[in-house]
Amino acid sequence: DIQMTQSPSSLSASVGDRVTITCRASQSISSYLNWYQQKPGKAPKLLIYAASSLQSGVPSRFSGSGSGTDFTLTISSLQPEDFATYYCQQSYSTIFTFGPGTKVDIK
Amino acid sequence: QVQLQESGPGLVKPSQTLSLTCTVSGGSISSGDYYWSWIRQPPGKGLEWIGYIYYSGSTYYNPSLKSRVTISVDTSKNQFSLKLSSVTAADTAVYYCARTVVAPGGRVVRFDPWGQGTLVTVSS
Numbered sequence: 001d002i003q004m005t006q007s008p009s010s011l012s013a014s015v016g017d018r019v020t021i022t023c024r025a026s027q028s029i030s031s032y033l034n035w036y037q038q039k040p041g042k043a044p045k046l047l048i049y050a051a052s053s054l055q056s057g058v059p060s061r062f063s064g065s066g067s068g069t070d071f072t073l074t075i076s077s078l079q080p081e082d083f084a085t086y087y088c089q090q091s092y093s094t095i096f097t098f099g100p101g102t103k104v105d106i107k
Numbered sequence: 108q109v110q111l112q113e114s115g116p117g118l119v120k121p122s123q124t125l126s127l128t129c130t131v132s133g134g135s136i137s138s139g140d141y142y143w144s145w146i147r148q149p150p151g152k153g154l155e156w157i158g159y160i161y162y163s164g165s166t167y168y169n170p171s172l173k174s175r176v177t178i179s180v181d182t183s184k185n186q187f188s189l190k191l192s193s194v195t196a197a198d199t200a201v202y203y204c205a206r207t208v209v210a211p212g213g214r215v216v217r218f219d220p221w222g223q224g225t226l227v228t229v230s231s
Binding site: 032034036042043044045046049050055087089091094095096097098099100101 | 153154155156167169170203208214215216217218219220221222223224
């Protein structure tokens, strides 16, 4: 299986901050990388697919980049509704795996 | 837009079979444009993909669960279902169903949208 890691595991930030989350795959996954946002008690929501494509309806302050093994999710100006846990997920392998998550909370 | 809703017992005894159904509304499972997945999340932990099904009945399972998992589809009811046998406390989780987007050429690419999830507790 392809292992996904994320860093940091958690971070504290203020409204208006620029936030960057990193995801790393154990082998090259080309651009087959998605990002999801999960709020407490809710289902994950797709934010970014194919490493850098913004899902319809998702605010433009979210962006993704990377290819191969290293990827980033950036929130350009953190908003109150962005405090959540973020997961990356690879779809290169037919055994789809997720990262362990990065929790973004209020400083 | 398409919506998914999980249903089924919230409590299952150890060694028994967990059974859940996902009802799809706002779109047809039989359209052929998507696969349909089950994903789970133990309390306070990360996400694990369980498997998916195509409207034709073709399935693919996570090898880590393959010996215990059956996913089936009922196109007449626009539903698909999960059965997980011989459950233990380790199977306690929120179970989600999700539409599985397939790129041209057939490669599965992402999960969107997801159902709200249903908590299944394995306990005697």
